[in-house]
Amino acid sequence: MIFTVFSQLSVGALIAMVVADFLAKDKDQAKFFETGAWVSVPVAVIGLIGILSHEARPIQAMMTMTKHVGTSMLSNEVLALTVFVILAVIYTIMWVLHPDYGSLKWFPIFPAIVGKLSMLRKPLGVLSALVGLGFIYVSAAAYMMYQLPSLNILTTPMFFYVTALLGGFTAVAAVLSLKYLVKKTNEESLARMLWITMVVALVMLIVLIAALLMQPGLLGAAETEYAMAARHETLDLMQMGEYATINMARWVIGVGLALILTIVLALPLKKENMVAAAGIAVVLFIVVLIGELMGRAVLFGTNVPMGHVLPNIGAFYSSIGL
Amino acid sequence: MVTYKFLNVIERCINCGACFCICKDKNKVPHGTARVQIVTINEGRPGEKNIPVSCMHCTDPPCEAACPVKAIWKREEDGIVLMDKEKCIGCGYCGWACPFGAPQYPHELHGDAAEYEGIMDKCTLCVIPFIPTGTYEAPSPRCALFCSTKARLGGDINEILPQYRESKARNIAAWQERV
Numbered sequence: 001m002i003f004t005v006f007s008q009l010s011v012g013a014l015i016a017m018v019v020a021d022f023l024a025k026d027k028d029q030a031k032f033f034e035t036g037a038w039v040s041v042p043v044a045v046i047g048l049i050g051i052l053s054h055e056a057r058p059i060q061a062m063m064t065m066t067k068h069v070g071t072s073m074l075s076n077e078v079l080a081l082t083v084f085v086i087l088a089v090i091y092t093i094m095w096v097l098h099p100d101y102g103s104l105k106w107f108p109i110f111p112a113i114v115g116k117l118s119m120l121r122k123p124l125g126v127l128s129a130l131v132g133l134g135f136i137y138v139s140a141a142a143y144m145m146y147q148l149p150s151l152n153i154l155t156t157p158m159f160f161y162v163t164a165l166l167g168g169f170t171a172v173a174a175v176l177s178l179k180y181l182v183k184k185t186n187e188e189s190l191a192r193m194l195w196i197t198m199v200v201a202l203v204m205l206i207v208l209i210a211a212l213l214m215q216p217g218l219l220g221a222a223e224t225e226y227a228m229a230a231r232h233e234t235l236d237l238m239q240m241g242e243y244a245t246i247n248m249a250r251w252v253i254g255v256g257l258a259l260i261l262t263i264v265l266a267l268p269l270k271k272e273n274m275v276a277a278a279g280i281a282v283v284l285f286i287v288v289l290i291g292e293l294m295g296r297a298v299l300f301g302t303n304v305p306m307g308h309v310l311p312n313i314g315a316f317y318s319s320i321g322l
Numbered sequence: 323m324v325t326y327k328f329l330n331v332i333e334r335c336i337n338c339g340a341c342f343c344i345c346k347d348k349n350k351v352p353h354g355t356a357r358v359q360i361v362t363i364n365e366g367r368p369g370e371k372n373i374p375v376s377c378m379h380c381t382d383p384p385c386e387a388a389c390p391v392k393a394i395w396k397r398e399e400d401g402i403v404l405m406d407k408e409k410c411i412g413c414g415y416c417g418w419a420c421p422f423g424a425p426q427y428p429h430e431l432h433g434d435a436a437e438y439e440g441i442m443d444k445c446t447l448c449v450i451p452f453i454p455t456g457t458y459e460a461p462s463p464r465c466a467l468f469c470s471t472k473a474r475l476g477g478d479i480n481e482i483l484p485q486y487r488e489s490k491a492r493n494i495a496a497w498q499e500r501v
Contacts, residue, residue: 055411055412055413055440056410056411056412056427056439056440057411057441058411060411061411061413064391064409064411065390065391065411067390067392068389068391068392072388072390072415073388074388074390074413074415075390078390145388145418145419147418147419147420147421148418226421305417305423307417307420307421307422307423308423
């Protein structure tokens, strides 16, 4: 849960920074946006810690998980994440070590090198974003196997891409908003970033609602009896079982409240009340993060692998009257 | 070529638990983990069936494909799916990939077994015990040898398939009469 949410959020945060990179018209604006570059890599590190901490042998896992690339989807996923993180680290370095506005411009030697290569930053950012989007696809594919019928549906990649873009953009917007609340400068830059964040969040929330509404229908049918048993058990857990409450809370917080805050964000932005807009952006990120974590808890918590259904197949046959 | 498999004549299984017990004893499988378990369908009702479920040593094992560290492999000479506990990182992905739920992840282990906390364990046709000794024993599935009703057949597929077919044909008719 921690791994998928944070690794996807890291991709979204990098995409938001690439957008900010194209928005920055001068050094002053670039200096304001530079703070957002600190989001992607630390968040990816939290994700990496997340994947390693639930292994029985975390250190060994770190060294060997990409041994079966091409065949094991888990190896493919870890390799794709590793490539993305390497690119994200280089992209972040090109922001934070920039000789004119980087937070670490006092660092010896490196800022001069970064300064000479600064024209490569945008292409590198675009490449990193594409690799990140590819990583999310591989990540979704790792769960979309016939033995996991509850995850082997279209909504799995939809949830993953929503987490990336909704979480990533709101995370960067929140960090920039906090910077604005402290320094009270670059109103225009923040306003442009918040407008973009608002549009992205709105689109992603519509996609999320569509995915959540599609999910019960997709879980209601299956090609085989075992897959049907697994999907029915998932539906039961989601709608009536132990995850019903958290699923409802996700709808209220992660969808309803997030949608309200996203729409409300337009009001202070229109009135150019940037303090209020910045405050809403920070709250929006917190709400989105809580909602996404709850959503992921439901997604994985209600996942019933086919191998777990077999011992319960008797209950399934009984439930359908055989 | 020898190809080891399990076949279950489920009409014969009476859920006595002998396969479960002998497996535990032979392979020293700790409490909370089972290399073979008996699944009962329609318990206490007409049409009740018991199925001993373990690793089926698939021809094309999905657990082998899923394992990110190549800890699982299918032995070429006899088709037995084995695992290397030293390579396993305990990610649990094979457990998701197996349609029979065969890979187990033991927890709360004590003594010598504690080293294998969270590390995958599954049926190896009695080739590797729960705590690996570093050597491979000759395949000899005790669950099949000790099955009191010969419901569980284990061994070379060329030997057990005729037995299975004969037993199945006789027992289906008897089972249908009973229900």
